[in-house]
Amino acid sequence: MTGVEGRWRILPDRPIESIADYASFGGGRGLARSRDLSSEEVVDELTRAGLRGRGGAGFPTGAKWRSILRGGGQHHYAVCNAGEGEPGTFKDRALIRSNPYQVIEGLTIAARTVGAAEAFVGIKESFRIEMGRLTAAIAEFEEAGWLDGIGITVVAGPEEYLLGEEKAMLEVIEGNEPLPRWLPPYLHGLFATAPQLGWESHEAEPGHLGTHTSNPTLVNNAETLAQAAWILSHGADEFRKVGTEESPGTLVCTVVGDVVHPDVFELDMGTPLQEALDHAGGSRPGQMVKAVVPGVANAVLTSDHLGTPLTYEDMQAVGSGLGAGGFIVYDDSACMVEVATTLSNFLYVESCGQCLPCKLGTGHITRALLAIREGNGSESELDEIEERLRIVADANRCYLPVQEQNLISSILRLFPDDVAAHLGSSCPAGKRTIPTPKVVDLVDGVVTYDQRQELKRPDWTYG
Numbered sequence: 052m053t054g055v056e057g058r059w060r061i062l063p064d065r066p067i068e069s070i071a072d073y074a075s076f077g078g079g080r081g082l083a084r085s086r087d088l089s090s091e092e093v094v095d096e097l098t099r100a101g102l103r104g105r106g107g108a109g110f111p112t113g114a115k116w117r118s119i120l121r122g123g124g125q126h127h128y129a130v131c132n133a134g135e136g137e138p139g140t141f142k143d144r145a146l147i148r149s150n151p152y153q154v155i156e157g158l159t160i161a162a163r164t165v166g167a168a169e170a171f172v173g174i175k176e177s178f179r180i181e182m183g184r185l186t187a188a189i190a191e192f193e194e195a196g197w198l199d200g201i202g203i204t205v206v207a208g209p210e211e212y213l214l215g216e217e218k219a220m221l222e223v224i225e226g227n228e229p230l231p232r233w234l235p236p237y238l239h240g241l242f243a244t245a246p247q248l249g250w251e252s253h254e255a256e257p258g259h260l261g262t263h264t265s266n267p268t269l270v271n272n273a274e275t276l277a278q279a280a281w282i283l284s285h286g287a288d289e290f291r292k293v294g295t296e297e298s299p300g301t302l303v304c305t306v307v308g309d310v311v312h313p314d315v316f317e318l319d320m321g322t323p324l325q326e327a328l329d330h331a332g333g334s335r336p337g338q339m340v341k342a343v344v345p346g347v348a349n350a351v352l353t354s355d356h357l358g359t360p361l362t363y364e365d366m367q368a369v370g371s372g373l374g375a376g377g378f379i380v381y382d383d384s385a386c387m388v389e390v391a392t393t394l395s396n397f398l399y400v401e402s403c404g405q406c407l408p409c410k411l412g413t414g415h416i417t418r419a420l421l422a423i424r425e426g427n428g429s430e431s432e433l434d435e436i437e438e439r440l441r442i443v444a445d446a447n448r449c450y451l452p453v454q455e456q457n458l459i460s461s462i463l464r465l466f467p468d469d470v471a472a473h474l475g476s477s478c479p480a481g482k483r484t485i486p487t488p489k490v491v492d493l494v495d496g497v498v499t500y501d502q503r504q505e506l507k508r509p510d511w512t513y514g
């Protein structure tokens with residue numbers, strides 16, 4: 052895990068050990084500068100920088116902060132999303148392990164800017180090392196007087212993929228299950244008491260009658276916050292010195308799968324995908340890249356796309372997306388029906404079931420893929436998949452079923468030979484098993500996937 056060529060903005064070449072160590076790299080300057088600026092000026096700087104959220108959607112960070120700042124109501128909150136659950140991704144954990152200070156600096160600036168007296172870090176309970184590093188960094192910030200009176204609480208959440216979904220994360224911070232609520236955090240924030248749909252069948256809790264509040268809440272990915280601290284420290288113009296007009300700055304990127312040296316590293320936006328794969332040692336000897344899955348939210352990339360610059364606009368132009376900068380590489384020994392089955396099953400299992408088309412649809416699609424994978428499928432299974440993909444995201448509370456649509460339809464469209472070879476016969480590629488690429492550790496080129504995930508059932512129990 053290194054910055055490329057010794058240059059780094061947020062992911063250092065070696066772990067930062069203390070707040071004094073952090074200060075020796077210029078840490079804390081962004082926070083100091085934000086104290087001299089008005090909130091509107093901080094937001095203007097972020098907007099000029101063109102920072103886009105690194106949690107997956109690439110939403111403009113300045114616009115998000117402004118919507119909370121101007122969101123009305125008495126209470127605002129800020130949340131750092133450190134629940135990293137995207138398959139093939141380990142960048143937030145790598146960042147927090149080596150530089151928790153910059154994440155906390157960014158969160159403190161964010162809370163100050165949007166007028167939040169309280170901030171939270173939502174993280175998985177299983178991320179022990181990261182929790183330890185964040186808790187220690189917060190304590191050091193407090194002792195150094197760098198928190199400016201803002202209380203930061205680390206909330207340990209469950210293992211579910213949906214923990215990282217922002218509306219589910221707010222539920223977990225409030226002590227509930229990770230089930231996405233209806234309204235987004237800027238409309239219905241933490242501890243909000245306003246009814247979400249304008250009407251509820253039960254009485255409002257005592258103390259809240261007549262004084263409903265919506266508590267606009269800022270939710271940003273851990274990397275986004277660290278990038279924001281860098282921008283405040285170095286300025287928008289400096290931030291824009293790398294990257295493109297629409298995707299400025301650097302990206303912390305994960306490459307796993309069929310490569311020699313899986314890794315997490317910081318790249319300039321606009322670096323071609325092939326260079327990222329080369330940085331991870333490229334394909335294994337004698338193998339060629341067949342497909343690259345950029346997390347499970349976007350369309351798969353084929354070997355024709357390896358020259359694509361890693362920007363939001365270029366990835367969109369080839370029909371995919373940058374996601375959270377995590378790439379799962381499959382070489383030509385992999386069967387894409389097997390890949391589709393594994394990833395569809397992941398989304399089915401992780402769907403929470405609040406929206407029937409999502410839970411039932413991902414289940415139907417996964418079972419049809421399983422039948423095809425086993426050589427028991429025919430055109431009728433393919434028709435069923437097509438029909439279910441069309442409606443799986445109907446009435447959806449969150450983006451998960453759209454991910455199923457994007458990913459599964461693209462695999463079936465772009466790898467028709469793999470699909471055709473499976474109809475009525477078992478896997479011609481010899482059934483190489485494709486594990487669910489949920490990364491639980493990545494150290495020195497060795498990636499560990501969560502073995503327990505393979506036992507997880509659609510009701511979130513384990514077999």
Ligand SMILES: Cc1cc2nc3c(=O)[nH]c(=O)nc-3n(C[C@H](O)[C@H](O)[C@H](O)COP(=O)(O)O)c2cc1C
Pocket residue numbers: 103104105106107108109110115132133134135136137212213214215216217218270271272273275276449450451
């Ligand atoms: C199913 C699902 C899982 C998600 N998981 C994560 C996650 O692990 N980490 C994250 O930062 N964002 C995740 N997101 C995106 C968040 O909902 C949210 O958009 C993001 O935290 C906003 O931060 P940003 O603007 O800084 O990108 C997920 C979204 C969905 C639909």
Ligand code: SF4
Pocket residue numbers: 213230231401402403404405406407409410447448449450451452
């Ligand atoms: S769309 Fe799916 S995952 Fe999202 S809230 Fe509805 S059932 Fe749950």
